[in-house]
Amino acid sequence: MITELYLPPFLYDIFKSAVATIIAIVFTLLNVIIFIYAERKVWARSMQRMGPTYVGKWGSLQLIADLIKLLSKEIIVPSKANRVAFLLLPILVAIVSLMIAIILPYDYVVFYTLQIFQPLIPSVSYLTKFVVSNSFTAGLFIIYVVLGLNPVLILLTGWVSNNKYTVVGGFRAAAQLLSFEIPLLVVIASVVVLTNSLNLYDIVNMQQKVWFVIVAPLAFILFLITTLAEGERTPFDIPDAESEIIAGWNTEYSAAPYALLLMGMYARAFFSATLIAILFFGGWLGPTLPGFLAPFSGPFWLMLKTYFFMILFIVIRAAFPRYRIDQLLSLNWTKLLPLSIVNLILVVIAKYIVLSLGLIS
Amino acid sequence: MSRVREIFNAVYRIIYGSLVATYAATKYLFLRRPTIEYPTQTIQFTERYRGALEVDDNLCVGCGICAKVCPNTCIFMVPYERGNPAMIPEIDLQHCMYCGLCVDYCPPGAIYHTHVVKIVGFKRSDLYLSQEKVTNVQELEYK
Amino acid sequence: MVNDQQTSLESKDIRTLTINVGPQHPSTHGPMDIVVTIEGETIIGADVKLGYIHRGIEKLCELRNFFQIPVYLNRLCYVSGMFWEYGFVKAVEEIMNQKVPERAEWLRVIACELTRIASHMIFFASFGADVGNLTLYSWGIRDRDRIIDVLELLSGQRMTFGYFRVGGVRYDVPVGFEDNIEKSLRYVESHLRDYERLTVENPVFIARTENIILADSSKALELGWTGPLLRATGLKRDLRRDEPYAVYDTIDFEIPTGKRGSVLDTFYVRIEEVKESIKIVRQAIKRIPSGPFQHRALLYPPPGIGYAHVEDSRGECGYMIVSDGSPKPYRVKIRSPAYVHVMSLPYILKGLKLADLYAVIGAIDPCLGEIDR
Numbered sequence: 088m089i090t091e092l093y094l095p096p097f098l099y100d101i102f103k104s105a106v107a108t109i110i111a112i113v114f115t116l117l118n119v120i121i122f123i124y125a126e127r128k129v130w131a132r133s134m135q136r137m138g139p140t141y142v143g144k145w146g147s148l149q150l151i152a153d154l155i156k157l158l159s160k161e162i163i164v165p166s167k168a169n170r171v172a173f174l175l176l177p178i179l180v181a182i183v184s185l186m187i188a189i190i191l192p193y194d195y196v197v198f199y200t201l202q203i204f205q206p207l208i209p210s211v212s213y214l215t216k217f218v219v220s221n222s223f224t225a226g227l228f229i230i231y232v233v234l235g236l237n238p239v240l241i242l243l244t245g246w247v248s249n250n251k252y253t254v255v256g257g258f259r260a261a262a263q264l265l266s267f268e269i270p271l272l273v274v275i276a277s278v279v280v281l282t283n284s285l286n287l288y289d290i291v292n293m294q295q296k297v298w299f300v301i302v303a304p305l306a307f308i309l310f311l312i313t314t315l316a317e318g319e320r321t322p323f324d325i326p327d328a329e330s331e332i333i334a335g336w337n338t339e340y341s342a343a344p345y346a347l348l349l350m351g352m353y354a355r356a357f358f359s360a361t362l363i364a365i366l367f368f369g370g371w372l373g374p375t376l377p378g379f380l381a382p383f384s385g386p387f388w389l390m391l392k393t394y395f396f397m398i399l400f401i402v403i404r405a406a407f408p409r410y411r412i413d414q415l416l417s418l419n420w421t422k423l424l425p426l427s428i429v430n431l432i433l434v435v436i437a438k439y440i441v442l443s444l445g446l447i448s
Numbered sequence: 449m450s451r452v453r454e455i456f457n458a459v460y461r462i463i464y465g466s467l468v469a470t471y472a473a474t475k476y477l478f479l480r481r482p483t484i485e486y487p488t489q490t491i492q493f494t495e496r497y498r499g500a501l502e503v504d505d506n507l508c509v510g511c512g513i514c515a516k517v518c519p520n521t522c523i524f525m526v527p528y529e530r531g532n533p534a535m536i537p538e539i540d541l542q543h544c545m546y547c548g549l550c551v552d553y554c555p556p557g558a559i560y561h562t563h564v565v566k567i568v569g570f571k572r573s574d575l576y577l578s579q580e581k582v583t584n585v586q587e588l589e590y591k
Numbered sequence: 592m593v594n595d596q597q598t599s600l601e602s603k604d605i606r607t608l609t610i611n612v613g614p615q616h617p618s619t620h621g622p623m624d625i626v627v628t629i630e631g632e633t634i635i636g637a638d639v640k641l642g643y644i645h646r647g648i649e650k651l652c653e654l655r656n657f658f659q660i661p662v663y664l665n666r667l668c669y670v671s672g673m674f675w676e677y678g679f680v681k682a683v684e685e686i687m688n689q690k691v692p693e694r695a696e697w698l699r700v701i702a703c704e705l706t707r708i709a710s711h712m713i714f715f716a717s718f719g720a721d722v723g724n725l726t727l728y729s730w731g732i733r734d735r736d737r738i739i740d741v742l743e744l745l746s747g748q749r750m751t752f753g754y755f756r757v758g759g760v761r762y763d764v765p766v767g768f769e770d771n772i773e774k775s776l777r778y779v780e781s782h783l784r785d786y787e788r789l790t791v792e793n794p795v796f797i798a799r800t801e802n803i804i805l806a807d808s809s810k811a812l813e814l815g816w817t818g819p820l821l822r823a824t825g826l827k828r829d830l831r832r833d834e835p836y837a838v839y840d841t842i843d844f845e846i847p848t849g850k851r852g853s854v855l856d857t858f859y860v861r862i863e864e865v866k867e868s869i870k871i872v873r874q875a876i877k878r879i880p881s882g883p884f885q886h887r888a889l890l891y892p893p894p895g896i897g898y899a900h901v902e903d904s905r906g907e908c909g910y911m912i913v914s915d916g917s918p919k920p921y922r923v924k925i926r927s928p929a930y931v932h933v934m935s936l937p938y939i940l941k942g943l944k945l946a947d948l949y950a951v952i953g954a955i956d957p958c959l960g961e962i963d964r
Contacts, residue, residue: 130725133477410795494743
């Protein structure tokens with residue numbers, strides 16, 4: 088590539104990472120829009136009504152219209168609130184939520200999809216060198232370290248709004264997120280037991296003979312439940328959806344800050360769906376697509392599985408009511424945490440069975 | 449032993465319950481929806497549906513029973529310009545509650561319900577059916 | 592013995608917090624203000640403030656003639672309008688000793704039972720919205736719409752029916768009514784199984800509603816409860832069985848009861864009641880005799896006092912009419928079941944958690960139109 092000739096190596100690395108990061112973030116934002124659109128349509132369908140249909144064919148441009156509306160409204164800051172913190176926090180939440188987009192293999196998805204055009208534009212094959220996400224040797228770990236900032240930010244968001252109800256809402260949200268992180272990390276540890284590696288690419292490559300959902304089904308179910316709770320989705324969405332009496336932590340946010348908060352929330356849910364596909368369902372492994380679509384088969388299977396889990400999240404939202412906050416926390420401490428430890432033991436046993444069968448290298 | 453059975457029962461009910469709830473919500477993704485897109489499609493009213501009132505001035509005799517019977521006093525008898533009948537009802541559609549008592553008690557059956565439900569206006573007098581408008585309510589319908 | 596002083600809000604303890612569950616609700620009950628005093632997470636007192644939708648209907652009845660009043664009364668509880676017209680008409684017929692033809696009695700039964708189904712669908716819808724499951728809201732409205740279509744075929748309007756007259760009903764059965772009813776009932780029945788799947792068998796829903804005990808049967812009787820709430824505590828009290836009116840004594844139906852008086856039991860009772868109402872309507876359609884649908888009746892009754900009560904979808908709705916021989920009644924007193932239930936909220940909310948408040952309000956099924964009148 089031209090830049091290989093003219094740039095010193097470390098600048099070339101920075102250039103590669105910058106391109107990959109930007110592509111990953113743009114791809115995430117695009118998928119967030121798809122996710123919100125799918126949520127409105129699929130949830131509406133399970134309620135037996137149509138979602139948006141008016142703006143664009145089948146309502147596809149409705150989200151763009153909503154985004155423009157949100158961005159064009161007045162940003163209201165409560166009078167006694169800390170103005171700098173109030174306006175800065177949604178940006179921080181959005182940054183923290185989008186930061187992990189580079190660790191997940193979205194740049195792989197985009198660049199390998201572009202390989203379809205290789206017969207037409209031969210230089211497109213250089214883009215495969217721009218994939219950065221396989222260089223994170225501890226990718227899974229970094230994801231949850233970064234997401235661990237979330238409870239603090241949400242607590243602060245509730246605090247700076249100068250509203251006694253949002254403070255309580257922020258505390259509840261932080262309590263929920265912090266307590267559900269523990270079984271989540273234990274389940275992640277059980278997956279790492281199977282693969283001895285925290286790199287997402289290694290985890291997928293280990294699943295070539297058998298998917299991890301067959302080796303450790305209990306881990307899959309626990310991961311599904313805890314990641315629903317981390318993403319603040321129903322049935323665990325009491326801090327976010329109109330928390331009945333005590334207001335949610337994002338009540339005071341109005342236009343563009345609200346759009347950022349919403350985007351962060353849906354981005355986290357999208358990442359959770361991708362993580363389930365990668366950790367348990369074999370990521371981008373699947374039958375190769377025929378003909379000129381061959382390089383596209385990896386991204387195709389990954390996004391197919393991701394979208395399947397996205398729709399599962401939405402259907403779960405349609406099917407279940409909300410837990411009360413104390414039932415939620417007691418569910419976590421009395422049921423999920425012991426089960427995750429039991430799961431760890433079962434996975435260790437399963438690993439030796441599977442190793443002896445030769446299904447994992 | 450019964451304690452183990454209890455726990456097993458509880459776990460089974462949780463798993464089964466979650467699965468059937470998800471199934472129930474998913475099932476409707478594939479069924480035909482009963483909703484219609486309102487401005488472009490509308491439902492048909494039944495025959496008896498009580499929409500806006502209309503007066504047929506060939507049948508009306510100007511007795512004024514409709515005005516007396518109306519619970520909300522929204523019918524007023526005024527002298528008719530055409531002369532036949534001598535008096536004709538003017539109807540205030542804002543106060544009308546579409547109960548149909550005037551239709552039931554009208555002796556010649558001159559006042560009747562149409563299926564007109566979309567009448568809009570900028571002034572209050574747009575919703576007051578004066579003697580010119582009360583004989584032809586279909587024209588006032590918003591299209 | 593329930594004591595008024597227990598629910599007083601004059602608490603000098605500074606750890607308590609008074610929250611206004613204000614007139615605007617995120618669910619469809621209506622404007623009602625509940626002032627709860629909480630200590631930590633537990634409710635220690637509540638006060639209900641009503642009157643936001645008071646329209647002076649009892650006074651309005653004194654200013655209108657007897658034959659004009661039934662068209663107003665379906666607006667009392669607008670989700671179950673037929674029962675409110677029925678009570679008034681029955682009370683007037685009692686003063687006048689008016690006979691009603693049998694065909695009209697059967698048509699009244701059909702109209703009432705269809706309205707009961709429609710009203711319970713609104714209960715499902717708003718209860719689902721209260722606990723956070725908006726799918727149930729949509730389904731409730733969808734099924735109610737089918738039933739309302741049938742009632743539109745019968746009476747001409749979808750919510751403000753105006754179907755009852757002193758001495759019978761206002762219209763006869765239209766053409767194609769039996770087929771329409773059968774199709775609509777089958778449509779509603781096919782979805783009842785999904786209601787059960789989404790609620791009574793759903794572990795999150797059960798966890799949310801099972802352990803909230805509203806009252807046991809003796810306390811419920813003390814508080815004056817009637818209808819599905821009383822049946823949820825275990826007593827088998829139903830006006831259609833205890834003091835049969837219309838033709839209910841010839842129809843075969845069961846009275847579902849709950850066990851402990853919990854919120855889940857109220858839900859269960861109402862689902863079963865929908866099934867029983869469907870059974871009643873199917874029997875009635877087959878057994879309607881031919882004949883007139885209206886008997887001649889005087890426009891206003893002679894002087895006297897009459898009381899009539901019907902089994903509304905929320906309980907016992909009663910009318911006491913005092914007539915002094917003039918075309919307008921002297922006094923119409925309306926007994927609304929939801930009013931009794933809502934005013935017993937201070938007694939049943941003590942000791943419950945704040946997050947259960949909406950589930951309890953939903954289980955009581957208030958319809959503010961009849962509460963405030």
